Amino acid sequence: MGTALLGLLGPIIGGIAVALTTYWTTRPKAQAEARKFEAEADRTRAETTKILAEIDMRRPSVAPQDTTPKGWNVSGSVPEDYEVGLDFEVFAVGRSSAFIRSSHENPTGYASLVQTIKADEYRGTRLQLTAMVKARDVVGWAGIWMRVDDARDHTVAFDTMRDPERRIAGSVGWRRYRIVLDIPETGAYINFGAVMERTGQIWLDDVRVDVVDVSIPATDTIPDLPRRPVNLDFENGTY
Structure with a gap:
C-alpha cells in the first residue's frame, strides 16, 4: 500500500517541485521585466510632463497685435x-x-x-x-x-x-x-x-x-492608463 501510494504521489511531488523551481528561477526575470516596464512608463510620464512644462500653450501670453490673424x-x-x-x-x-x-x-x-x-x-x-x-x-x-x-x-x-x-x-x-x-x-x-x-x-x-472614425489612429502622447481597475483583491501576486 505504501509503495503504491508513493508511486502515485511521486509524479505529483515531482511536478510541484518543478513548478516551484520554475517559479523561483523565472520570478527574478519577471520582476526585472516588470521593473523595466515601470521604468519605461515613468520615463514616458516624465517626458510628457517635461513637454507640457516646456510647451505650456495654455493661455495667450501677449495681447493680439494688429498683425495677429483674426480669431487667433x-x-x-x-x-x-x-x-x-x-x-x-x-x-x-x-x-x-x-x-x-x-x-x-x-x-x-x-x-x-x-x-x-x-x-x-x-x-x-x-x-x-x-x-x-x-x-x-x-x-x-x-x-x-x-x-x-x-x-x-x-x-x-x-x-x-x-x-x-x-x-x-x-x-x-x-x-x-x-x-x-x-x-x-x-x-x-x-x-x-x-x-x-x-x-x-x-x-x-x-x-x-x-x-x-476610429480607423484613423490617435496620436496622443499622454501615456495610456488602464481602462478598468485591476487586481483589487490582491490575488494576482506581485511583479
Missing part, C-alpha cells in the same frame, strides 16, 4: 522674440497664410499661434487636426499641436510634433500634417495651433478640424 492668439515662452502675421505672397491655398518667424538671431524660447474652442460639440469623438505647413531654415523645431483641457485646466489629451520622427526642421515645402485625439467626456476646451522654437520661419495654411 499668440502664446509662447518668449513671444516677443518672434513675429506673427499674414503673408499674402506665400500660401498653399486661397490668398494668404499665417506665419511665425524669429525676429532676431538668438531667440530664447518658442512662439505659438493658438486658437481655443469649447469641447461641447466634440466630446466622445475622435478629432483630427490637419494643416499645410511650409518651413524655411528652422534650427530648432516646429509643428502643429492640439491639447484638450478639463474644466480645471488639467490636460486630458495632448500631442505635438516635438519628437524627432515627426518634427519639422530645416527647410520643407508645403506639406499636410496631422494630429488625432480622442476628446474625453471630461474635456472642456480644445486648444490647437502651430509652434516654432528658435530661429527660422514657418507658414501655416488651410487648417482643418474634423471628426473622424
Whole structure:
C-alpha cells in the first residue's frame, strides 16, 4: 500500500517541485521585466510632463497685435522674440497664410499661434487636426499641436510634433500634417495651433478640424492608463 501510494504521489511531488523551481528561477526575470516596464512608463510620464512644462500653450501670453490673424492668439515662452502675421505672397491655398518667424538671431524660447474652442460639440469623438505647413531654415523645431483641457485646466489629451520622427526642421515645402485625439467626456476646451522654437520661419495654411472614425489612429502622447481597475483583491501576486 505504501509503495503504491508513493508511486502515485511521486509524479505529483515531482511536478510541484518543478513548478516551484520554475517559479523561483523565472520570478527574478519577471520582476526585472516588470521593473523595466515601470521604468519605461515613468520615463514616458516624465517626458510628457517635461513637454507640457516646456510647451505650456495654455493661455495667450501677449495681447493680439494688429498683425495677429483674426480669431487667433499668440502664446509662447518668449513671444516677443518672434513675429506673427499674414503673408499674402506665400500660401498653399486661397490668398494668404499665417506665419511665425524669429525676429532676431538668438531667440530664447518658442512662439505659438493658438486658437481655443469649447469641447461641447466634440466630446466622445475622435478629432483630427490637419494643416499645410511650409518651413524655411528652422534650427530648432516646429509643428502643429492640439491639447484638450478639463474644466480645471488639467490636460486630458495632448500631442505635438516635438519628437524627432515627426518634427519639422530645416527647410520643407508645403506639406499636410496631422494630429488625432480622442476628446474625453471630461474635456472642456480644445486648444490647437502651430509652434516654432528658435530661429527660422514657418507658414501655416488651410487648417482643418474634423471628426473622424476610429480607423484613423490617435496620436496622443499622454501615456495610456488602464481602462478598468485591476487586481483589487490582491490575488494576482506581485511583479
